[in-house]
Every structure is written in C-alpha cells, then in structure tokens.
Amino acid sequence: MGRTLSLAHLSLLDATPPELVRAAGEAGFRSVGLRLHPARPGEAPHPMHEGSPMLAETRALMSALDVKVHDVEVVRLSAGFEARRFEPMLAVAASLGARWLVVNGDDDDHARAAAHLAALGEIAGAHGLSLGLEFMVYTAVPTLDAALRLVRETGRSNVHVLVDTLHFFRSGATADRIARTPGIARSWAQFSDAPARRHPALSPGEEARAHRLLPSEGALPLADVLDAVAADAVLSIEAPSAVRRHHLGMARRAELAYTTARRWLDAVARPQQEHAHALH
Numbered sequence: 552m553g554r555t556l557s558l559a560h561l562s563l564l565d566a567t568p569p570e571l572v573r574a575a576g577e578a579g580f581r582s583v584g585l586r587l588h589p590a591r592p593g594e595a596p597h598p599m600h601e602g603s604p605m606l607a608e609t610r611a612l613m614s615a616l617d618v619k620v621h622d623v624e625v626v627r628l629s630a631g632f633e634a635r636r637f638e639p640m641l642a643v644a645a646s647l648g649a650r651w652l653v654v655n656g657d658d659d660d661h662a663r664a665a666a667h668l669a670a671l672g673e674i675a676g677a678h679g680l681s682l683g684l685e686f687m688v689y690t691a692v693p694t695l696d697a698a699l700r701l702v703r704e705t706g707r708s709n710v711h712v713l714v715d716t717l718h719f720f721r722s723g724a725t726a727d728r729i730a731r732t733p734g735i736a737r738s739w740a741q742f743s744d745a746p747a748r749r750h751p752a753l754s755p756g757e758e759a760r761a762h763r764l765l766p767s768e769g770a771l772p773l774a775d776v777l778d779a780v781a782a783d784a785v786l787s788i789e790a791p792s793a794v795r796r797h798h799l800g801m802a803r804r805a806e807l808a809y810t811t812a813r814r815w816l817d818a819v820a821r822p823q824q825e826h827a828h829a830l831h
Contacts, residue, residue, distance in 0.1 A: 553820075554782070556812050557582035557621045558805060559741060559789035561760075566801050568597055569608040574805035576616030579813070584622040584787055585609075585647070587640050590655070601643055610647070620644070621739070621785050622683070624653035626671065628691075630660065634670040645678040651739065653713060654684045656692035656701065664691070669705035676709045683713030683736055688722050689755045695724045695735075702734045711736040715789065716776055717743050717759055726775035739785035740776060742812070744769030761793040765808060767815035774819045788812045 558575040560566070560583070566574060568585050575583045589596050599606045613619065623644040626637055644652065652675055658664040672682050686698040698712040712735045719726075729735050744764040749755065753762055765788070766773055777786075788808050795804050 554777075554780075554816065555582055555621075555785045556580055556809065556816070557584060557739075557785050557787045558808060559584040559787045560586040560624065561789050561791045562808055563801050563804060564791060565796065567605065568599060569605060569612050570801060572609055572612040572616065572618050574801045575809075576612070576618040577802065578805035578809040580805070580809055581617060582619045582621045582785060584624060584653070584789075585620055585644075585649070586625065587623045587644060588625060588637070590625045590627070599643055600639065601646070606643065613647070620647040620649045622651035622653060622787065623647075623649045625655055626652060627655045627657050628664050628667050628671075629657045630663065632658070632667040632671075634667060634674050637671065638674055641675055641678045641680060644680060649680060651683050651713075651736075652680050654682050655687065656684065656690055656698075659691045661701070662704075665701050665704040668701055668710060669707055672705055672707040672710040676707070681709040681711060681736075683711055683739075685713045685715055685718065685741075686722065687715075687718045687755070687759065689759075694722045695719070695728065699732065699734050713739075713741065714776065714780075715741040715743075716771055716773055717745055717763060719776070720771050721745075721749065721755065721758075726772065726779050729776065729779035737779070737781045737784065739787060740780050741787045741789040742766055742773060742776070743788070743790040744771050744773060746770055761791050761796075763790040763792060765790045765811040765815075767811060767818070773815075777816075777819055786812070786816070 558580045684698050686692045692698050747770040749758050
C-alpha cells in the first residue's frame, strides 16, 4: 500500500463539508480532512451535529464518491479550555470514520496546556481518535521541541506531534528529526510548499492561512519529509491560496491540488524506487 493523498479543508475553506467531499472526490482524492470546529473567532461553524441535514449529505457523498474522512479540526488549547465541550464533535468525527483530531496551542501556561491536552486525549481515545498537536511559530507552541514537551507530558500514547511542512520548516526544524524522534506522527503529515523565505509583506499567520503553494511550486525540502514519514502515510494537502480562491472555483482548485501533488509525488517516488532496485 502506497501513500494516500488527502485534501485538507483549509485548502478549500470556502467549501462546506459536503462541498469539500464532492470537490475532493471528483478531483481524485480518496480522503479529506474536515473542519468541524472553527479555528478563529468570527469563523462560523458548519452545522454538522448529529441529525443535521448537512451531516447526512456529507455521509451520502462520502459513500457515493468513495471518500473517507481521515482527520478533523480544529481544537485550540486556551486558558479556559474544557475538554468535555468537544465530546459531541468527537462523536461525530468517529461516526465519519476519522482517525485524527488536529490541535493547536494558545495557552502560555505549559503545565495547564499539558493537562488540557491529556484530558482531550483521554476523551478522543474513547472515540478511537488520536491527537495531532500542530506547532506554529505564531502560537504558544512555536517549535517542534515545545510541541514534543507537551506531548510527552501528557503520558498518552494517542497524542503526537503533527508535522505541517510550512510550519515545520519556518520554525527551523529539520526533517532528519522526524524518523528518529519518538512522539512525532509518521503515519500522516500536512504538505504545502513555499518560497525559501517568507515574503516580507506577509505575517507568518497570513502566509499560513492564505499564501501557500502546492508541492513542487516552492523551495521547501518536501522530499526530505516524504523520506521520513511511513511508506503508507497519508499526505494531507493543505495549501490555501487567496490568489487561487479569487480566480478559480472549488472544483478547479481541488483538481489542481490533486494533479500537482500527484505529479510531484510520482516524480519524487520514481528515483527512490530506482535506487531501491539498484541496491538489489
């Protein structure tokens, strides 16, 4: 079994969950990540509670197009965090077949954040989900080491650090740490590309939310991450682009994401396969 391409909701954030499933499935993706909880204040949640028409439509399209939900997002750790609030969302995620929940960190109190992460991990585990803690340079968990400390302090086997290639390389991390460091998820990672340096007119958050490139369009050493993740890893394409959103519809953006990522993956995999055959 080879690596699977999945479409992250942030790549088509203007899409509802059923619209995302349709666009992804028709483009060639067999997996998606759904945003079931808003990432930022002011972002309207999708009505995806149990019994809602949108949830029923999503399930119907998943079945019709043979698309699975790999992960859901996003839960943010804050000072007033209450893990139990997210139990209904986790139940819906589990009913959709999701395996992972993406978590971000906004709490500067390390001990409190670790306790909240552990509590969320316990509830998620009861629903068969693992947590992927995503570090970002503009949050309270800005680096790989900061994320690893939190993960280790939870003491939970279903809590891991999630690699997002943009945040990973912008923080100064190097791909050689992925394979040799316990606590980093290797069964999946979020992939996007970018210039070697962030454009000076963009803040780190602006670049991450609306100015990413698809794999092969930038200068990040994505092949190094590919080498470090598992041979059957899920590669979540998370490449939001304000320019593409302005000029292209959802279906075309999903198609472009799939064809570009597939072309890159095939091009990178071919030399790896040839090298493996040469060794034999």
